[in-house]
Amino acid sequence: MGKYILRRLLQAIPLVILISMTVFLLMNLIPGGPLAAYESPGITPEDLERLKHELGLDVPLHIQYWNWLSAIIRGNWGTSIVSGRPVLTEITERIFNTLYLSIVAFIGSLLISIPLGVTSATRQYSKIDNLATTIAFFGQSIPIFWMGLILIIIFNVMIKNPNTGGPLLPGGGMSTIGSDFSFEDRLKHLILPASVLIFFNLGTHVRYTRSGMLDVLHQDYIRTAHAKGLNKRTVILKHALRNSLLPLITIIGLELPGLFNGALITETIFSWPGMGRLFFNSIDRADYSVMMGVLLMNAILIVLSGLLTDIVYGFLNPRIRFD
Amino acid sequence: MATQAKLITDPLASTAAAMPRERTMRELVWSRFRQHRAALLGVSVLTVILLLTIFVPIVTNYDPLKTNVDHIREAPSAQNIFGTDELGRDLFNRLWAGARISLMIGVATMMISVMIGTIMGAVAGYYGGAADNILMRFTDFMLSIPQLFLLLMFAQLLRTTNEPALSGGPFPIIIIIGVLSWMGIARLVRGEFLALRSKDFVEASRALGSNDARIIFRHILPNAASSLIVAATLRVGAAIITESTLSFLGFGVQPPTPTWGNMLKNAQAQMTYAPWTAIFPGLAIFITVLAINYVGDGLRDALDPRTIVKTEK
Numbered sequence: 001m002g003k004y005i006l007r008r009l010l011q012a013i014p015l016v017i018l019i020s021m022t023v024f025l026l027m028n029l030i031p032g033g034p035l036a037a038y039e040s041p042g043i044t045p046e047d048l049e050r051l052k053h054e055l056g057l058d059v060p061l062h063i064q065y066w067n068w069l070s071a072i073i074r075g076n077w078g079t080s081i082v083s084g085r086p087v088l089t090e091i092t093e094r095i096f097n098t099l100y101l102s103i104v105a106f107i108g109s110l111l112i113s114i115p116l117g118v119t120s121a122t123r124q125y126s127k128i129d130n131l132a133t134t135i136a137f138f139g140q141s142i143p144i145f146w147m148g149l150i151l152i153i154i155f156n157v158m159i160k161n162p163n164t165g166g167p168l169l170p171g172g173g174m175s176t177i178g179s180d181f182s183f184e185d186r187l188k189h190l191i192l193p194a195s196v197l198i199f200f201n202l203g204t205h206v207r208y209t210r211s212g213m214l215d216v217l218h219q220d221y222i223r224t225a226h227a228k229g230l231n232k233r234t235v236i237l238k239h240a241l242r243n244s245l246l247p248l249i250t251i252i253g254l255e256l257p258g259l260f261n262g263a264l265i266t267e268t269i270f271s272w273p274g275m276g277r278l279f280f281n282s283i284d285r286a287d288y289s290v291m292m293g294v295l296l297m298n299a300i301l302i303v304l305s306g307l308l309t310d311i312v313y314g315f316l317n318p319r320i321r322f323d
Numbered sequence: 324m325a326t327q328a329k330l331i332t333d334p335l336a337s338t339a340a341a342m343p344r345e346r347t348m349r350e351l352v353w354s355r356f357r358q359h360r361a362a363l364l365g366v367s368v369l370t371v372i373l374l375l376t377i378f379v380p381i382v383t384n385y386d387p388l389k390t391n392v393d394h395i396r397e398a399p400s401a402q403n404i405f406g407t408d409e410l411g412r413d414l415f416n417r418l419w420a421g422a423r424i425s426l427m428i429g430v431a432t433m434m435i436s437v438m439i440g441t442i443m444g445a446v447a448g449y450y451g452g453a454a455d456n457i458l459m460r461f462t463d464f465m466l467s468i469p470q471l472f473l474l475l476m477f478a479q480l481l482r483t484t485n486e487p488a489l490s491g492g493p494f495p496i497i498i499i500i501g502v503l504s505w506m507g508i509a510r511l512v513r514g515e516f517l518a519l520r521s522k523d524f525v526e527a528s529r530a531l532g533s534n535d536a537r538i539i540f541r542h543i544l545p546n547a548a549s550s551l552i553v554a555a556t557l558r559v560g561a562a563i564i565t566e567s568t569l570s571f572l573g574f575g576v577q578p579p580t581p582t583w584g585n586m587l588k589n590a591q592a593q594m595t596y597a598p599w600t601a602i603f604p605g606l607a608i609f610i611t612v613l614a615i616n617y618v619g620d621g622l623r624d625a626l627d628p629r630t631i632v633k634t635e636k
Contacts, residue, residue: 015464015467018464019464019467019468022468026473026476026480029480137361137613137616137617137620138613140560140612140616141560141564141609141612141613141615141616142609142612142613143564143567143568143571143605143608143609143612144568145567145568145571145572145587146567146571146587146601146605146608146609149587149590149591149594149601149605150601150602150605152591152594153594153598153601153602157594157595157598158598254466257466257467257468257469257470258469260469260471260472261469261470261471261472264469264471264472265471265568265572268572269591279472279475280475280572283475283476283479283574284573286479286483291476294472295468295472298468298469298472299467299468302467302468302469303467306467
């Protein structure tokens with residue numbers, strides 16, 4: 001097992017390096033390169049030359065890449081030209097907020113979609129099944145940014161809190177600015193953005209649980225379990241569900257890029273102080289070191305989650321052997 | 324055939340059953356598709372949307388770019404049934420002008436991703452070995468980067484070129500979305516090719532002296548068409564959503580050209596006093612994509628020979 005994890009970890013390294021190369025090359029593709037952000041009417045060509053030298057941009061590209069990569073490994077991710085603070089600090093401050101939102105949305109979606117998927121598979125073509133498929137289709141077809149806007153219109157603009165007369169739910173941010181930490185306040189800020197992301201995940205999750213369950217239900221060992229005289233509940237929950245959830249674990253690893261996409265949109269709409277919003281703002285202001293940092297951090301998280309998924313899958317599925 | 328006997332309620336089937344000939348593929352697919360009510364509804368909705376997209380701009384002869392300062396942010400009324408926006412432009416007319424661009428982007432983007440994905444998948448699946456390995460690792464690599472982040476970066480890249488042809492119009496957007504969304508198609512086509520390449524009809528064609536290109540395009544690809552058609556249909560919907568997201572975030576088609584996405588760009592700022600500006604363009608995207616996805620689902624059922632044909636009650 002230890003050996004397997006080590007081997008997978010070693011396999012992940014080339015992927016991260018490849019992604020870092022891509023990120024680096026993309027940045028250099030931008031006209032004007034990383035210097036573009038410094039260009040302004042007040043700056044002379046001589047100043048630009050000097051900056052170019054100071055920033056180490058006057059050496060060949062592969063050496064620049066090597067310098068950049070070794071700085072990254074030493075923990076020096078550059079400085080944001082917007083805030084003047086280290087990129088790594090900017091990212092680590094926000095990474096928790098993004099993961100917090102994504103994980104809540106992810107678990108919330110599973111809590112809805114597993115019971116829904118199981119019921120709809122066991123009662124195929126019933127009303128519940130129709131409802132589940134409809135939800136899956138709606139989740140797939142609704143633009144999530146628009147759903148965010150509609151939820152804000154309904155719960156922030158239209159419906160008022162009967163006690164205070166203010167909006168029922170806050171339309172942005174993670175907590176009320178200037179107030180002390182309060183669980184209720186945090187929860188209120190979480191509801192709308194989390195609902196959007198839950199709905200975004202729900203489509204895929206319902207479909208996967210439903211089809212996973214349908215596959216399992218038609219297998220011989222389920223018929224055997226029924227024939228043994230076990231009641232339906234035990235067969236479905238103990239025999240079928242546990243096996244049908246296995247494929248779901250694999251998609252968790254594959255879903256992380258999608259979750260980051262969703263988080264970027266949700267964070268931008270709900271002014272949620274996460275990595276997606278940081279990336280969006282840094283693009284707008286041509287803050288290259290932040291853009292590179294976020295992309296790289298995303299890549300590392302995605303590769304790690306893929307790894308984690310494989311390991312968990314191996315633990316849960318005794319048919320997988322590590323050798 | 325058992326399925327034919329079950330289908331007597333179907334007028335097409337009854338004529339077919341009366342005559343001793345086999346039903347054609349088209350008849351079979353159509354009779355299966357007809358049973359998918361949501362898909363039929365999807366087709367009707369799409370037809371209406373398409374007709375409105377074609378005819379509304381012609382009939383009303385409204386200039387979607389013309390501003391009117393006397394009628395800023397008017398709520399929906401008999402004159403402007405969807406209301407007006409922050410520049411006094413009629414939202415109903417702009418919606419159908421925008422539909423032309425949004426739908427065109429959806430279809431054109433699908434074509435690009437289907438083209439790239441088919442070539443990638445066909446080469447990987449047909450030749451296997453090293454080609455398969457390299458192309459599929461590349462596909463996995465592309466899938467492991469969040470697409471929206473790359474799209475935003477490419478869009479920004481195009482914007483900074485200051486080249487009028489490259490920034491703001493629909494064509495660069497079509498290219499970048501297309502180039503970044505072929506991966507699913509490539510995997511699908513590869514799977515089909517892997518399954519089909521060792522079939523007897525491929526051997527037969529090779530024995531007759533066909534070259535690789537002929538086998539790939541004339542013999543294997545048509546057999547993979549069913550799943551490709553379904554995937555392509557769903558890609559149109561996905562591309563419409565991607566374009567609208569990009570335009571909403573300000574990195575897609577630039578105003579004043581209307582698309583469903585950039586019509587929503589200012590919606591968040593004026594949500595409190597002009598909520599109608601946020602509702603209608605989004606509803607148009609939602610309904611269109613929903614209809615496309617149901618049609619895709621109907622096609623999946625209709626084209627899959629394993630689908631059990633239900634008798635209508």
